[in-house]
Amino acid sequence: MNPLLPHPAAGDGPRRFAIVMSNAMGDTLILMVIVRNLLRNGIDVDVFGRPAYALRHWFPDVAIRPLPDEAHSNAWLAPYEIVVQMHPHKPVANLADLHPRVYDLHEVSYSDPPGCMAERFADFCRHELGLSDVGTTNGITPPSSLRHRQYLRRIAIHPEASTDDKRWPRRSFVKLAHRLRERGYDVQFVIAPHERKHWSERDRAGIPAPSFDSPHELACWLYESGWFIGNDSGVGHLASNLGIPTISLFRRRGVSERWRPAWGAVTVVLPWQWLPTGGLKEKFWRETLTCARVLRAFQRMVREHAPYATSRGSLSRLR
Numbered sequence: 001m002n003p004l005l006p007h008p009a010a011g012d013g014p015r016r017f018a019i020v021m022s023n024a025m026g027d028t029l030i031l032m033v034i035v036r037n038l039l040r041n042g043i044d045v046d047v048f049g050r051p052a053y054a055l056r057h058w059f060p061d062v063a064i065r066p067l068p069d070e071a072h073s074n075a076w077l078a079p080y081e082i083v084v085q086m087h088p089h090k091p092v093a094n095l096a097d098l099h100p101r102v103y104d105l106h107e108v109s110y111s112d113p114p115g116c117m118a119e120r121f122a123d124f125c126r127h128e129l130g131l132s133d134v135g136t137t138n139g140i141t142p143p144s145s146l147r148h149r150q151y152l153r154r155i156a157i158h159p160e161a162s163t164d165d166k167r168w169p170r171r172s173f174v175k176l177a178h179r180l181r182e183r184g185y186d187v188q189f190v191i192a193p194h195e196r197k198h199w200s201e202r203d204r205a206g207i208p209a210p211s212f213d214s215p216h217e218l219a220c221w222l223y224e225s226g227w228f229i230g231n232d233s234g235v236g237h238l239a240s241n242l243g244i245p246t247i248s249l250f251r252r253r254g255v256s257e258r259w260r261p262a263w264g265a266v267t268v269v270l271p272w273q274w275l276p277t278g279g280l281k282e283k284f285w286r287e288t289l290t291c292a293r294v295l296r297a298f299q300r301m302v303r304e305h306a307p308y309a310t311s312r313g314s315l316s317r318l319r
Contacts, residue, residue, distance in 0.1 A: 016080050016082075017081070018048060019034060019035055019048070019049075020067070021051065022046060022087065023090070025093050025238060028055070029140075030121060032140070033118050035123075038050060048066070050091075051234075057216055059140065071092050072092065084102075084111065086104065116261075140242065149223075149228055150224065155186065155227045158190040158191075158230030159189060159199075168249050171187045171201065173189075177293045187207060188210060196209070215238075220237075223243075227246075227302075228246045232248060236248045245265040245305040247294065247301060249269050250268055267297050268288065270290040
């Protein structure tokens with residue numbers, strides 16, 4: 001990717017950006033790192049995207065709009081000097097044809113340098129945008145009516161993921177829920193409406209799974225939960241972003257180093273690493289990431305973070 005105009009923050013570069021957000025919640029939260037860094041360096045930004053708009057109340061100082069119906073025409077992009085999209089062809093497939101200065105973040109996301117995605121996007125702001133005041137926070141701000149982690153015994157478990165290769169077995173999540181309930185925790189699953197038909201195991205086990213009408217409602221509920229356990233997913237990024245101590249299950253170390261949640265207290269749990277090849281690790285990761293392994297990680301997290309972030313003011317330390 002070619003660099004943008006040098007040092008926009010110094011006054012000789014573009015002053016108005018449009019950020020076209022991903023349709024994925026996790027990617028959206030990470031992209032908000034770029035938005036936050038542009039704003040803190042005095043550059044105007046408008047954000048477009050479905051998940052971003054659904055969470056607009058959590059970013060009250062950001063101009064967030066739905067992706068317009070005319071997204072495949074160029075009129076809506078005319079006011080902007082620079083347009084940024086995470087992926088080359090989504091959510092707007094022909095974005096590069098609509099504006100003379102469109103930058104996708106594919107190379108930033110998938111190149112070799114180390115670091116999780118929030119760190120990579122912060123480096124992009126520093127080195128490609130020439131911004132001087134740069135961080136990995138995204139400025140998420142909870143509504144004042146909520147109390148952080150007020151239900152300290154509630155464990156939110158997200159047993160689903162965007163693709164099958166990220167999913168730990170359903171039977172393992174149900175077993176984990178039983179073990180945690182035996183220890184006195186209020187275990188509740190986070191399952192989208194279209195996923196519920198796959199979860200007869202949850203029904204038989206009597207594990208609650210509240211319904212949420214919007215990502216905003218989910219965020220409010222997560223913010224007041226005590227803990228989070230789940231697959232590599234956008235819900236895990238949201239829990240981490242809200243300062244909820246988070247266990248994130250990954251199939252490979254390399255994948256976790258790039259895509260792990262970036263904020264708060266996060267424990268990545270991996271399968272056994274002694275299998276000799278990447279192919280074998282991919283094939284058998286579900287069997288070698290055991291329920292006992294996840295329970296031990298959770299118990300360590302409780303010892304370290306039971307008093308962590310028990311008030312709303314503590315979230316300010318994450319920003």
